[in-house]
Structures are given as C-alpha cells and as structure tokens.
Amino acid sequence: RLSKEFIFDIDGTQIKLIDVPGIEGHEALVENEISKAVKKAHAVFYVTSKDAAPNEGTLEKIKTHLAAQTEVWTIYNKPVTSPRSLKKELISNEDEKSALNDLNNLMNKVLGKNYRDYTVVAGLAAFYAVANCLVPFGEKYRTQAKFLNNLNTDELEEKSGLKNFQNHL
Numbered sequence: 001r002l003s004k005e006f007i008f009d010i011d012g013t014q015i016k017l018i019d020v021p022g023i024e025g026h027e028a029l030v031e032n033e034i035s036k037a038v039k040k041a042h043a044v045f046y047v048t049s050k051d052a053a054p055n056e057g058t059l060e061k062i063k064t065h066l067a068a069q070t071e072v073w074t075i076y077n078k079p080v081t082s083p084r085s086l087k088k089e090l091i092s093n094e095d096e097k098s099a100l101n102d103l104n105n106l107m108n109k110v111l112g113k114n115y116r117d118y119t120v121v122a123g124l125a126a127f128y129a130v131a132n133c134l135v136p137f138g139e140k141y142r143t144q145a146k147f148l149n150n151l152n153t154d155e156l157e158e159k160s161g162l163k164n165f166q167n168h169l
Contacts, residue, residue, distance in 0.1 A: 001030050003037045010166050038065040046107075047075045051099040053106040063111055072115045074107060075165075076100060080122035083150035086159040090120045119168060125160035129153055 001021050008015045018037045021030035038044060046062065048054065066072065078090050091097055100118055107115045125147060134141040147156055157163045 003033045015169050035065050041070055043071040045073050045075045047077055049077045049079055051096050053103040059110040066114050072111050074118035076118055076120045077123040078120055080125045083147045090161055121161040121165050126162035129156035
C-alpha cells in the first residue's frame with residue numbers, strides 16, 4: 001500500500017523508479033500514495049503481464065493522477081520462463097502483436113497526448129541476466145544457471161529487452 005523508491009545508475013545517469021501500489025481494487029486505500037508519486041514523475045510506466053488492454057475504468061483512474069507533461073508508457077512484461085523462448089523475438093506471433101496494438105490504441109484514446117508507446121521486457125530473464133546475489137544452489141540460482149548456459153549475460157540482457165529498456169530510460 002506504500003510507494004517504494006529505487007535508485008539506479010545506468011551508465012552514469014541516475015534514475016529513480018517509484019513503485020506505487022496497484023490502482024485496481026480498493027483505490028481509496030492507495031489513492032494518496034499514487035497521487036504523491038505521480039506528481040513527482042516525469043514518466044509513468046503501466047506494467048502488465050497481459051498482452052491485452054486494461055479496462056477503460058483503470059485508464060481513467062490513471063489519467064486523473066497525471067500532470068499535463070507526464071509521459072505514460074506501457075511495459076509488457078512478457079512471461080518467459082525458459083531460455084528456449086528467447087531464441088526468437090520477444091513478440092513473434094501475430095495474435096500477440098495484434099493484442100499489443102489494441103492495447104496501444106486504447107491507451108492512446110483514453111490518455112491522449114500523455115501516452116507514448118509500449119516496450120517489451122521479459123522481466124524474469126532480465127533479472128537472471130543481472131542478479132548477482134542469489135542463494136547458492138537455490139531454485140533461482142539453478143534457473144539462472146540454466147539461462148546463462150544458453151546465453152551469456154550480454155546476450156540475455158539483449159534478448160530479454162533489458163538493454164533496450166535501459167537505453168529508453
């Protein structure tokens with residue numbers, strides 16, 4: 001229910017990400033937290049693991065918190081649990097492309113000039129590309145090894161969309 005700030009250094013540029021509570025559900029409990037965070041933001045990232053547009057009600061709620069100059073981007077967190085999935089493009093089938101196009105159209109319709117576009121990241125694969133303090137021989141450690149046996153760190157950062165997202169930031 002609280003916002004949490006994370007500060008990153010990407011090639012010498014300081015980036016602050018503020019993770020806010022989800023806007024769906026009991027908004028009254030989190031509305032003040034979201035409003036405070038969004039007022040500070042240059043950009044808002046709507047993160048979803050679904051390749052489908054959110055409902056218009058959710059978008060209207062997001063819109064109420066935006067300043068005139070705030071950019072809104074969608075991050076599609078593509079569910080990738082196997083390194084084999086990274087052998088092809090993250091978005092390779094027409095149904096998924098069409099669904100993301102529909103998402104973009106609805107976001108544009110409701111959010112207007114605030115909305116920019118979507119970007120795709122396979123968050124779990126990106127995590128395995130950069131994680132350096134996993135519990136030795138734990139499940140995540142073994143899964144990371146599986147990914148890194150198929151792709152080196154740079155390739156995994158590239159294929160997961162992490163490099164592209166870092167460049168975007």
